[in-house]
Amino acid sequence: MAGRRALVTGASRGIGAAVAAGLAAAGADVVLSGRDEQALRDVAATLPGTRTAVVAADLADGAAVEHLADTALSVFDGLDILVNNAGVTFPETVAGLSVAAWDATMAVNLRAPALLGARIGAAMAAQGSGSIVNVASLAGLRALAEHYAYSASKAALIMATKVLALELGPRGVRANVVCPTVVLTEMGQQVWGAREKAAPMLARIPLGRFGVPADVADAVVWLSSDAAAMINGAELPLDGGFTVA
Template sequence: MNSIRLDGKRVLITGASKGIGADLAETFARAGASLVLSGRDREALIEQARNLQQQYGVRVEAVAADLSDSAAPVRLAADAAAVFGGLDILINNAGISHPELVTELTPDAFDEVLTVNLRAPALLAATVGAAMAREGGGSIVTVASAAALRALPEHYAYCTSKAGLVMATKVLALELGPRGVRANSLCPTVVLTEMGSKVWGEEAKSAPMLARIPLGRFAFPAEVSATALFLASDLAAMINGVDIPIDGGYTVS
């Protein structure tokens, strides 16, 4: 992926300060893109931006946003676009998970997951995508989940939110494709971030999941980032409206 360059491209990455988002930020900075990093922790974002600028010589700005706030998606779209005078690429990555049995689900927990994982990214993508269409095109890459494609126990709200996000992305592709905006989603299995390792680190929990993955392992953040970089680039100019599993074959069976 070192051969893929995004010099001159203006990119917004949500959920950028840790986990998959942090790896995405480094990957896109290495490719020469100008970045707007978003997340809840402003101080962490500022430090991350400073480090990426020093390491890769690209412009990186921090725009904090709490996507559980109903007004945040539209406001973030405007604030991020204002940094560079527009956006060429949106990496829609922010999300949360509260594993629970259906029998233990509370309305508040369900609403929080749907707000952050579906409402916020769908509205952000629609707002950014509409602006891209007016300006001649762009690329939206949304990090969904293999849980959007296969049911996962103890993830009722999470599966619901990610499945909705995949379909929202397909509608974006259908409506905005004629105006030069591509929209695609990534559907990784468990990714070995700090959160992923915490949730799936116990062998009793991980073993049944690993048994369903033909390659016999979970994914690494760099494998998600590399696929996102490809989809965002001109190499994927004819790829629109797809959901790509990054799952070692988990969704085959």
């Protein structure tokens, strides 16, 4: 990936930091985005031997998303890879749904990647090539209790990815989506750390474990590369076999 230019959102920790590291290790220049500028700089300082840039942005703010798209495109004079990884979750039952949690979830998990995909995807199409990888969730493929807004946002992101693939594919831009099961990031630990809650989910995963950030990063780097040149509009479960049961 030497010479490729990538934007990774949610890059200050967890999956996003692992994706940024994987892309940099493959030779890509990386723009890291997230809310915590210092944390982004700390991650950037660990990346091997490629150009990096940090653009802090609150993806719950539509204007900030538009600004991020413009800024990221200008840093290295274009982009070849977009990884929409940033996401939030507010676990709550259907009966306990709040307007604030619904709106925040949709803003970050759906509107932000959709806007970035549209703006940056159009720029990629103008140059005739590019790869967009959206990080959705197994909760977008299978209903998950206490994740009403989260599941809805991730299911919609999967379909948005397919529209990107359909419209931008003829102009050389691929769009794919990965759907991880529980990943043991800080957010994953908060929701699934309790053994009594984790056990029923683990029992449904044939491999018998939850994911780690490297599991997702490896898949994202592969989908971003020429090794996946014929893959467009795919949804890739990273679930240890959960969906085969």
